[in-house]
Amino acid sequence: MTATVGLVVNPAAGRDIRRLTGGASVSGDYEKRRTAECVLAGLAIADDVEVLVMPDRGNLGQRLVDDAPDGLPTSLLDTRVTGSGEDSRRAAARFAAEADAVVVLGGDGTNRDVAHESGDVPVVSVSTGTNNVFPTAVDGTVAGGAAALVATGAVSREGTTYRHGMVEAVADTATGEHTIRGLATLGVLDQQFIGTRAILDADTVVGGVVSRAFPTEIGLSGIAGGLTVDRPDEAGGVGFRLGPAGECPQTVRAITVPGVVDRLGVREWGELAVDEPMAFELPRGVLSVDGERELEIREATIEARPVADGPVVVDIDAVYEQAAAEGYFRTD
Structure with missing residues (x-):
């Protein structure tokens, strides 16, 4: 059975005034696209995965679909685009019904929008915002691999996910x-x-x-x-x-x-x-x-x-630790 992973890439994340007035990091479209491409590559760690990508005003999602790795079915989510946080909320609501895991590239604001609608679908969050508390600074390939392992059931959700408040x-x-x-x-x-x-x-x-x-x-x-x-x-x-x-x-x-x-x-x-x-x-x-x-x-x-009713969050280290302990990466 094919597992579905949703992908949210917010082109507006990481561009507020704190990058001008303080030491906040800046994440442009190129960095976001490269990170998202790494996420898609990381999904190959598991078999039988397909991807649904949120569309956006900057067409980052469309370019990711066009350049997706061979053998990874990748399509654009059919949903309205407004250029606001409603895009992330609308996509998250669809993923809650159609996906087995979601990867979010954005900051605290993007993840908040997703959290309002993601329900019980596990979320892997990658930091590409300005001043992040919730999302993790992690390599996109590692994040994609974690999402694939959870989505396909290669690891159990018990011990690898938790409910964030x-x-x-x-x-x-x-x-x-x-x-x-x-x-x-x-x-x-x-x-x-x-x-x-x-x-x-x-x-x-x-x-x-x-x-x-x-x-x-x-x-x-x-x-x-x-x-x-x-x-x-x-x-x-x-x-x-x-x-x-x-x-x-x-x-x-x-x-x-x-x-x-x-x-x-x-x-x-x-x-x-x-x-x-x-x-x-x-x-x-x-x-x-x-x-x-x-x-x-x-x-x-x-x-x-x-x-108490926040998003279900994937503990990336716990995912890889469980997979390794169960011999997932070894071939005899």
Whole structure:
């Protein structure tokens, strides 16, 4: 039986303002295409695999289909193209019904769009964005191989995949109730406008809730990671409230944007169970998800919490370890 692997390549990933104002990496179309070609090559590690590629405004998907390796059935997903995050969501919804695994090339925003619709299909995420917490910096060939091994059932999902959490906020505002969801981080910001979307000044962060925390991560999950460690495969998350360093009982040092280390005042923080809320009140501000400002609010009471129904993520190292232990790569 042939296994289907979906491929999402976001041509817009890795191009926001942080590459100009800080040390964020840049990923152009050439790099994305070369990485995607490596993904297709890596799928040859297993037999009987076909590929469905998301179409996009930059025609990266079409070129990948045209130049696909011999013997690898590769076709373009028949879906509408808008040049927005809806493309990734629409493709993920189709893959949830038609694919056995999905490979995503993009940053936190692209993976958030996929996570909203991917359901129980295992996701292999390759970092090609600007400021990434969720996706992995991994060779495309290795990523493609992992997707093929999971999709074909050459390795068991048990022990090689896990359910990643998400974060959600419900804001009761002057204009009604609004709900917003993020994959790794949700921030409450003392800013009036969405503007350039990227969070460039940590002093504007009132607080936040994250589904994962580690000090090597950048942004809100790195701030929380300076307080405690919450691994991606662990349920729940961390909530924190910040303030001026001289007025707070604690401070934390964190990498807040690429190339910037800040010391921030911490009013309070705590580990949160799944669906346990942390409340914020803001006369006017902005809510961010996964490092991007998304929703302007005023006269708002906000309840932010970690939630459990995130994407199924492939642990690439665990996949190869299990395959090797079972002799998959050996031939007698």
